Amino acid sequence: MTGIYLSSSPHIHSGETTDKIMRAVIYSLLPACVVAVYFFGLPALLTLVLCTGGSVAAEALCNKMFKTKWSVADGSAALTGILLAFNMPPNAPWWLSLLGAAIAIIVGKQVYGGLGYNPFNPALVARVVLLISFPVHMTAWTAPAPLGSGIDVMSAATPLGEWKTAVMLTGQLPENMTAGFGNYFIGNMAGCVGEVSALALLLGAAYLFWKKIITWHIPLTFIATVVIASGIFWLVDPTRYPDPVFHLLTGGLVLGAFYMATDMVTSPVTPRGMYVFGFGCGLITVLIRLFGGYPEGVSFAILLMNAATPLIDRYTRPRVFGSATEGR
Numbered sequence: 310m311t312g313i314y315l316s317s318s319p320h321i322h323s324g325e326t327t328d329k330i331m332r333a334v335i336y337s338l339l340p341a342c343v344v345a346v347y348f349f350g351l352p353a354l355l356t357l358v359l360c361t362g363g364s365v366a367a368e369a370l371c372n373k374m375f376k377t378k379w380s381v382a383d384g385s386a387a388l389t390g391i392l393l394a395f396n397m398p399p400n401a402p403w404w405l406s407l408l409g410a411a412i413a414i415i416v417g418k419q420v421y422g423g424l425g426y427n428p429f430n431p432a433l434v435a436r437v438v439l440l441i442s443f444p445v446h447m448t449a450w451t452a453p454a455p456l457g458s459g460i461d462v463m464s465a466a467t468p469l470g471e472w473k474t475a476v477m478l479t480g481q482l483p484e485n486m487t488a489g490f491g492n493y494f495i496g497n498m499a500g501c502v503g504e505v506s507a508l509a510l511l512l513g514a515a516y517l518f519w520k521k522i523i524t525w526h527i528p529l530t531f532i533a534t535v536v537i538a539s540g541i542f543w544l545v546d547p548t549r550y551p552d553p554v555f556h557l558l559t560g561g562l563v564l565g566a567f568y569m570a571t572d573m574v575t576s577p578v579t580p581r582g583m584y585v586f587g588f589g590c591g592l593i594t595v596l597i598r599l600f601g602g603y604p605e606g607v608s609f610a611i612l613l614m615n616a617a618t619p620l621i622d623r624y625t626r627p628r629v630f631g632s633a634t635e636g637r
Contacts (some may be wrong), residue, residue: 327383327384327385327424328382328383328384330522330573331383331384331385331387331388332384333516333517333520333522334388334517334522334568335384335387335388335391336516337513337514337516337517337522337568338391338392338395338503338513338568339513340506340509340510340512340513341395341503341506341509341510341513341564342357342391342503343509344495344496344505344506344508344509345357345395345399345496345502345503345505345506346456347455347456348453348454348455348496348497348505348506349399349400349451349453349454349502350399350454350456352399352400352451353399353502355403355406356394356397356398356399356400356401356406356502357391357394357502359394359403359406359407359410360390360391360393360394360397360406360409360410361387361390361391361394361410362390362410363390363406363407363409363410363411364386364387364389364390364393364410364413364414365381365386365387365390366410367386367410367411367413367414367415367419368380368381368385368386368414368419369381371414371415371419371423375419377423378423380423380424383424385424386414389413389414389417389418389431389432390410390413391503392430392432392503392568392569393406393409393410393413393431393432393435393436394406394502394503395432395501395502395503395504395564395568396432396433396435396436396501396502396503396504396561396564396608397409397436397439397447397501397502398446398447398448398449398450398451398501398502399451399501399502400449400451401446401447401449402446405439405443405446405447408439409435409436409438409439410435412434412435412438412439413431413432413434413435414431416434416435416438417429417430417431417432417433417434417435418431424574425574426574427574427575428575428615428616428618428619429575429612429615429616430569430572430575430611430612430615432569433569433608433611433612433615434612436608437608437609437612440603440608448470449464450464450465450466450467450470450499450500451463451464451465451499452464452465452499453496453497453498453499453505455497465499466499467498467499467500467559467560467604467605468486468489468493468498468499468500468555468559468560469559469560469598469604469605470604471483471486472486472551472555472604473604476549480549481548481549482548482549482550482551486551486555490554490555490558493507493555493558493559494506494507494508494558495508496508496509498559500559500560500561501561501564503564504560504561504563504564507557507558507563510563510564510567510568511563511567513567513568514528514563514567514568517567523567523571524571524583526580526583526584526587527566527570527571527576527583527586527587527590528566528567528570528571528587529587530583530584530586530587530588530591531562531565531566531570531587531588531590531591531594532557532562532563532566532591533587533591534587534588534590534591534592534595535553535556535557535562535591535594535595536553536556536557537553538591538592538595539551539552539553539556539595539598539599540552540553542595542599550599556595556598560598560604560605560607561605561607561608562594562607564607565590565594565607565608565610565611566587566590569607569608569611570586570587570590570611570614575615575618576615576618577618577621577622577625578622579622579625579626579627581625582618582621582622582625585621585625586614586617586618586621589610589613589614589617590607590610590611590614591610592610593606593609593610593613593614594606594607594610597609597610
């Protein structure tokens, strides 16, 4: 034996790096980007470019100002920008996209010390700040106008907004509300840039499962809770509450469940904690959608559960093998 190398744990490395993981998630979002540009045209592309470029620029500026490790190349800022764009209206003003990018990187990430230290999902922090501060711009929706259709811009309500307004005015669901489930599934509806196509998002999620970037615990629990909770209300009064399929295909549920709630930094690390986290996200989402002031509740639900993540980790941490339980 020529020598002994001593080091602290971990002693086994999976080979995964931050760069590889970020690139894999960005690749998984490409189908939804294509669908967004197809249905919403150049405005959606401009929002994607501004949010992504603005996030990368804000990251570089923070590295320069705070003299921290150069983190632009790891792809985390670009991913945050894409996810922010996915949560913006397709025709968002240019300044709103850049302001959101700055908030996501500076307020949601760098003030806490950078990647790995932020308690909340940066993209959702920016979305909620913009939604509360500029509600008119953040809820100015446009109808999908597929490339080549000759339609420039036409305003329209989102399915969730249409339902919410109808229930507030008449106490009942709008007519033919469930007639467009096929369009909802492929993304032919009004909504945020990246949330409209469940099909494209599920294709990307399948890639993440294949690459073992995410596990099924949080997404399945999140979606199952929404389906069960909304299904109970629908069974009680189907004239006022939409069925679970409507909740599943509209709004940001699929985007949030697979791409935002599974954030490695801001979600629990134990399987039991992931169940609790997913359940909380699903239940809060349904309560806000059915009884809150906003038609959508995914962003608020994930941020609230992000705040509870340290507590969840503390009480779901497995007992160390061989250690005594409390009181023994």
